[in-house]
Amino acid sequence: MVQENLTIGKVWFVTGASKGFGLALVKLLLLNGNKVAATSRNAADIEKQIPDHSENLLPLTVDITNGESVDKAINQAVSTFGRLDVIVNNAGYFILGSVEALTPQEFRQSMEVNVFGTFNVIRAAMPFLRIQQSGHIINISSIAGYKGNGNAASYNAAKFAVIGLSEALAEEVKPFGVKVTVVAPGLFRTSFLDKGTFMVAQNRIEGYNSEVLETAMRQINGNQPGDPDKLVAALVKLAEEKNPPVHLLMGPDAYQILTDARKAETAEIESWKHITLATNLDK
Numbered sequence: 594m595v596q597e598n599l600t601i602g603k604v605w606f607v608t609g610a611s612k613g614f615g616l617a618l619v620k621l622l623l624l625n626g627n628k629v630a631a632t633s634r635n636a637a638d639i640e641k642q643i644p645d646h647s648e649n650l651l652p653l654t655v656d657i658t659n660g661e662s663v664d665k666a667i668n669q670a671v672s673t674f675g676r677l678d679v680i681v682n683n684a685g686y687f688i689l690g691s692v693e694a695l696t697p698q699e700f701r702q703s704m705e706v707n708v709f710g711t712f713n714v715i716r717a718a719m720p721f722l723r724i725q726q727s728g729h730i731i732n733i734s735s736i737a738g739y740k741g742n743g744n745a746a747s748y749n750a751a752k753f754a755v756i757g758l759s760e761a762l763a764e765e766v767k768p769f770g771v772k773v774t775v776v777a778p779g780l781f782r783t784s785f786l787d788k789g790t791f792m793v794a795q796n797r798i799e800g801y802n803s804e805v806l807e808t809a810m811r812q813i814n815g816n817q818p819g820d821p822d823k824l825v826a827a828l829v830k831l832a833e834e835k836n837p838p839v840h841l842l843m844g845p846d847a848y849q850i851l852t853d854a855r856k857a858e859t860a861e862i863e864s865w866k867h868i869t870l871a872t873n874l875d876k
Contacts, residue, residue: 602628603678603832604630604678604679605618605630605679606666606681606718607631607632607681608657608681608682608683608684608710609632609683609684610632610652611633611638611642612638614733615681616639616643617822617825618681618683618829619631619643619650620643622829626649627649630666631651632655632657632684633652633655634655635654636652651674657684657706657713657714658706658709660716663713663717667717667718676721677718677721677722677728680731682710682711684710685706685707686706686791687745687748688747688794689745689748689791689794689803690744690793690803691744693801694798694801695747696794696795699747699792699794700747703751704750707752707754711755711758715758719771722771727771728770728771728772729771729774729831729832731774731775731828732755732758732759732775733775733778734755734759735777736777736778736779736846737749738754738755739777744807756775756777760839763839772837773839774837774840775841776841776842777841778819778824778842778843778844778847779819779842779847779850781817781821781824791810819843824844827843
C-alpha cells in the first residue's frame with residue numbers, strides 16, 4: 594500500500610511511469626499533493642492506471658531515446674507547472690544474452706533506452722535546474738551496475754554507465770545547488786521481468802547456458818523480496834534530504850552483492866599490486 598504524509602508540493606518529472614516503480618511513485622506523489630509530469634511510450638497507459646487523476650498529473654507520451662521528444666516534454670512540464678524540482682530517470686529494460694549472441698541492434702537499443710534516455714532527460718532538464726539553482730536528479734540504475742553477470746552484459750554495461758554518468762554529473766552540478774543520486778535496487782516485486790521490459794536475444798549460442806539465467810529470472814518473477822512501495826516512499830523522503838547520497842543501494846540483496854563484490858575486487862587488486870606498481874618509468 595502507498596504511504597501518506599510524506600513530502601508535499603514539489604514538481605516531479607518521472608519517466609517509465611505506466612508501471613513498476615514509476616507508477617507506484619506517481620501514485621504516492623499525487624496522494625501527497627505533489628505535481629507530476631509522468632512519461633510513458635503511450636500516455637494513455639498512465640491514464641488507464643490513474644483514471645481519476647487531478648490537474649496535478651500531466652501524462653505525457655515520450656520517446657526518451659529521441660531528444661526532441663524529451664525536450665518537448667520537459668518544456669511542457671515547466672509550462673504547465675512553472676518549475677521542476679525532482680527528475681526521476683526510471684525508464685529502462687533488460688535484454689538477456691551473451692555478448693557474442695547479441696546483435697549490434699539489440700545492444701544498441703539497450704544503450705539507447707537505459708543510457709541515452711537518461712542523458713536526454715538530464716540534458717533537457719538541466720537548463721531549468723541551473724537557472725533555478727536547485728533541484729534533485731534521481732537516476733535509477735541497478736545492482737547490475739556494480740556487479741557484472743554472465744549473459745547480462747548489455748544491461749550491466751548500461752547500468753554501469755548510468756552510475757558513472759551520475760557520479761560525474763554530481764560533481765558538475767554541485768555549484769548550481771543541484772543534487773544527484775543514483776539508486777541501485779536489487780530484486781523488487783514489480784513488472785520489470787514481464788514481457789516488454791525483460792527481453793531475450795534472438796540468437797542463442799550453445800555453451801553460454803543463457804537459458805539457465807533466463808529460467809532463473811522467470812522463476813523469480815512475482816517472488817522478488819523487495820517491496821516497491823517501500824522503495825518509492827524512500828525516494829520521496831530522499832528528495833527532502835539536504836545532503837542526499839550520490840549512491841544509494843535499495844534492498845538487502847543489493848547490499849550483500851555489492852559488499853561481496855567489493856571484497857573480491859579488493860583482494861584481486863592487492864594480489865596483483867606488484868604489477869600495478871611496477872609500471873612507472875625508471876628514474
